[in-house]
Amino acid sequence: MLLTIIKKEILEGIRGYKFTLIFISCIILLGFSCWVMYSNYQKNVFDYKLKALNKDELIFRKAPSVLSLYVKGTQEMMERSFIYKKGDYEPTELSIGFKLDFFSQLFPSLDLLYIVKVILSFLALIIGFDLICGEKRNGTLRLMLSNSVSRKDIILGKIIGNYALLITPFLISFLLYFIIINLVPGVKFSFEEIIRVLFVLLSSAIYLLVFFLMGVAISSLSKTQRGSIITCFIVWIFFIFIQPSFATIIAKETQTMPYIRKIEEQKQLAQIEIEKNNNLSKDALWDNIYDKKISLTLGFRNKLNSYINFITKINMFFPTGAYVICTTNMAQYGLYDEMKLRTDLFQTIRSIVKNKANNSENNIITNYSIEDSLSNSVWAILVLIFYAIGLVLLIYMVFIKYDVR
Amino acid sequence: MLQANNLTKRYEDGKLALDALNLEIKDGEIFFLLGANGAGKTTTINLFLNFIEPTEGKVLINNIDVTKEPLEAKKHVAYVSENVMLYGDFTAKQNIHFFSELAGLGKLNNEDYYSILRRVGLQDNAFNIKVKTFSKGMRQKVGLAIAIIKNSSNILLDEPTSGLDPKAAAELTAELKELRAKGKAILMCTHDIFRAKELANRVGIMKDGRLIIILNRDEFLKEDLEKLYLSYMNEN
Numbered sequence: 001m002l003l004t005i006i007k008k009e010i011l012e013g014i015r016g017y018k019f020t021l022i023f024i025s026c027i028i029l030l031g032f033s034c035w036v037m038y039s040n041y042q043k044n045v046f047d048y049k050l051k052a053l054n055k056d057e058l059i060f061r062k063a064p065s066v067l068s069l070y071v072k073g074t075q076e077m078m079e080r081s082f083i084y085k086k087g088d089y090e091p092t093e094l095s096i097g098f099k100l101d102f103f104s105q106l107f108p109s110l111d112l113l114y115i116v117k118v119i120l121s122f123l124a125l126i127i128g129f130d131l132i133c134g135e136k137r138n139g140t141l142r143l144m145l146s147n148s149v150s151r152k153d154i155i156l157g158k159i160i161g162n163y164a165l166l167i168t169p170f171l172i173s174f175l176l177y178f179i180i181i182n183l184v185p186g187v188k189f190s191f192e193e194i195i196r197v198l199f200v201l202l203s204s205a206i207y208l209l210v211f212f213l214m215g216v217a218i219s220s221l222s223k224t225q226r227g228s229i230i231t232c233f234i235v236w237i238f239f240i241f242i243q244p245s246f247a248t249i250i251a252k253e254t255q256t257m258p259y260i261r262k263i264e265e266q267k268q269l270a271q272i273e274i275e276k277n278n279n280l281s282k283d284a285l286w287d288n289i290y291d292k293k294i295s296l297t298l299g300f301r302n303k304l305n306s307y308i309n310f311i312t313k314i315n316m317f318f319p320t321g322a323y324v325i326c327t328t329n330m331a332q333y334g335l336y337d338e339m340k341l342r343t344d345l346f347q348t349i350r351s352i353v354k355n356k357a358n359n360s361e362n363n364i365i366t367n368y369s370i371e372d373s374l375s376n377s378v379w380a381i382l383v384l385i386f387y388a389i390g391l392v393l394l395i396y397m398v399f400i401k402y403d404v405r
Numbered sequence: 406m407l408q409a410n411n412l413t414k415r416y417e418d419g420k421l422a423l424d425a426l427n428l429e430i431k432d433g434e435i436f437f438l439l440g441a442n443g444a445g446k447t448t449t450i451n452l453f454l455n456f457i458e459p460t461e462g463k464v465l466i467n468n469i470d471v472t473k474e475p476l477e478a479k480k481h482v483a484y485v486s487e488n489v490m491l492y493g494d495f496t497a498k499q500n501i502h503f504f505s506e507l508a509g510l511g512k513l514n515n516e517d518y519y520s521i522l523r524r525v526g527l528q529d530n531a532f533n534i535k536v537k538t539f540s541k542g543m544r545q546k547v548g549l550a551i552a553i554i555k556n557s558s559n560i561l562l563d564e565p566t567s568g569l570d571p572k573a574a575a576e577l578t579a580e581l582k583e584l585r586a587k588g589k590a591i592l593m594c595t596h597d598i599f600r601a602k603e604l605a606n607r608v609g610i611m612k613d614g615r616l617i618i619i620l621n622r623d624e625f626l627k628e629d630l631e632k633l634y635l636s637y638m639n640e641n
Contacts, residue, residue: 004506008492015494139490143551146454146484146561147507148476404456405447 001149005157006164013165022123022166026173029119033110034177037069038184040109044068044079045186058084058352060091060345065332065367066189069181070112070200073324073333078341084349089293091349112174113327116204117320118240120170121211125232127166128215130225131158132399137225141404155399159216159392166212167205174201192370199330199377206384207323211236213391220398239320247314247321255310258303267293290353301342308335316380319387326380329373336376337368406431407453407482407559407590411462414448414614422448424614425462432558435581435591437601439634440611446594448614450563453592454484466559480509483555487564489548493537497522497547500536501554508555521550526576542573549580560584562593566600578604598631610637 013019044064061081068075084091132155135141144154178197181187189197215232222228251257270292274280280288312335315321328334344366368376407430414423423445430436438446451457452464455475464471469478491500501518522532525546536544545565552560562581566574581604585591595601601608608630609619617637625633 001507001509004503008503011499012492012494138493139486139488140492142454142456142486143484143490143504143548144507145456146479146482147504147555148479148509149507150476405451 002153002157002160005149005154006161009158009161010164013162018123018127019165019169022120022127023169023173025119025123026169027176029110029115030112030170030173030177033112033115034069034181036110037072038181038187040072041066041069042186044075047081048079058091060084060348062341066187066193067196067200067331068333069187070197071327071331071333072109072111072113073328073331074335074338075333077338078333082345084352089290090297091345112200112204113324116170116207117323120204120208121240121320122236124166124208124211125215125218125236126229127162128212128217129219129228129232131162131216132220132402133222133228134219134225136402136404145404151400151402152396155396159213159395162216163209163212166208170204170208171201195370196330196332196373199374200327203323203326203330203377203381203384206381206388207319210319210384210387210391211239213388213395217391217395217398220395220402239318243318244315244320244324247311250314251307251311255307256303257307258300260300263296263300267296270296294350297346301346305339308339312336316383319384322380322383322387326377326384329368329377329380332367332373334373334376337373340368406465406467407436407561407592408465408468409449409452409462410465412449412452412459412464413461414445414452414457415460421614423452423459426616428609428616428619430559430590430592432590433585433588434606435585435593435604437605437608438592438594438611438616439596439598439601439608440594441596441638443613444611445614446611447563449611450484450561450592450594453482453561454479481557482559482561483552483557485545485548485552485560485562485565487567488541489544491536491539491544491547494535496533497527497536497539497543497550498532500547501550504551505554508557510554510556513554518554521554522547525550525553525580526573541568542570545569545573545577549577553580553584558588559590560592562591562595564595564597565593566595566597574600598634602626602630610634612637612640 041064048061048064059081060083062078064075064079080093082091082093130137132141135144145151182189214235218231218235219228222231271289274285274288274292277285312321312325316325325334329336407428409426409428412423412426412428413421415421426445426449428436428449438449440446448457452459453466453471455464455471455478458472466478467481469481471478491497492503495503498515498518501521502513505513505518519529519532523529527543527546527550531539531543536547539547549565565577569577578600581591581593585606593600593604602625605625606622607619608625609616610633611617620628620630620633
């Protein structure tokens, strides 16, 4: 019976406008995203290679990853170039010509993460918004329930069939562009990167399932289609645009936000204070200033890391936050990756300074292993699964008592 | 056989929709339930189909308690609503195919579907057209075909003739006679006194949730059913 309902939902859905809308949206948006992100990736690769040619100074920069074709995350923060000149206390950031793309700063990047998080989540709600109340209004629900078919089979059949309609165009479009991008020169995914892409895909599928189920839940709680679509729209606005800023607001109100400007001032004051002491040798003076600056930087980093951890933990409780954390971690452009990159950079410079070394490999920054990325993402994935299961149970309980009159 | 024993339904708002209904419709019988809007006719159908649960009493289909074993009971009943609504993007054949699978019928071929659709009077050229283009009468025919193909021993009809043109209504009447001849127990809720006189074995008149009288065919043919109905309706 369940199969009969799934088949009916798919056949009916394929003929409807929603499926066409999703298919066209996926093909156009994912294709456009592929083109834009590939163009960015090319610029970053060129930039990375260009900087590496300069042998006179130590330049630190994370190599662009092919995963940035799908998830941008903290890429702009992480792929900045830092230069360290012998005798300096700390590295300074290099200005990069290619970042002078002011127009793109005005709009969010159209990566897979953005498309799924904002656009496809809305389409997922649209797929679900009239599944129950629409069928009640049409009168077909009464006819269906006049047969020896359980409500459990009906609701499961509707969920499975319509989710298949939502996810199939997404997967087909994704696969199509994945094949195309792999044929482009200069793009090569390693086995580990393919596994990471699959995890991004899996978390996207679960995230879309959560929004689709929200639509179905609203549909089963609404009396009319109009009420359902309005509620869906409000829910979408809340989860996509309002909720993510909650975490930052709560963090600002409850945590002490470290200000880099203040730390820099403190460093300058400390340096002036130490330089006043003329008894020290030149080397000892340098060491003292360096140690003081490092201690201030470490304190700043610790505060910043705990601030980021706080925001991450709050966001983790919501589907949008959990999805962003999960995908950015798996693509190695997450907040944890950025924290690790800064720590790596800091420790490398420290070791160079301490060992009085004057050369180093440019690319000393190591990425999280796939196991580490997974362990950083596991709670986020579990939160998404928890939402999906919770919503299925809610829909089931509401539909069991649903008044079909 | 359809049975209602002391069947009562009181809604959450306190409204008594059905008050101690006792009814038995035997195989090979057509029972017409007459009454004004809000008399409790549709509530009775909703209770037979387990769309709502009774406050008191029992509903039995072929001696199976509908409240206790709804899925088993619904194997033995087919339903035609006042305004048959189907899947608009499906053709008549696809609709009947889906509902026959839902009714648990084995593999049927196109010819099985076509013969049922012909039997209810649907034109051959309409079989493979999307039903969203159908008139109410055509949808009603497909609804009846869905009920017939299920081949259950009981049929519930809720105002099936409302809005039908005379030809379609006459075809429905002929079909119901045939179904009765095949031993089906049929409960038809309607305002259609003319159809009741033509078809019913027994007629029940409902008012304010109560079945106030049951008349045998001899009784309502001897008296003027319309006058009887109106006199009961006008009683306080």
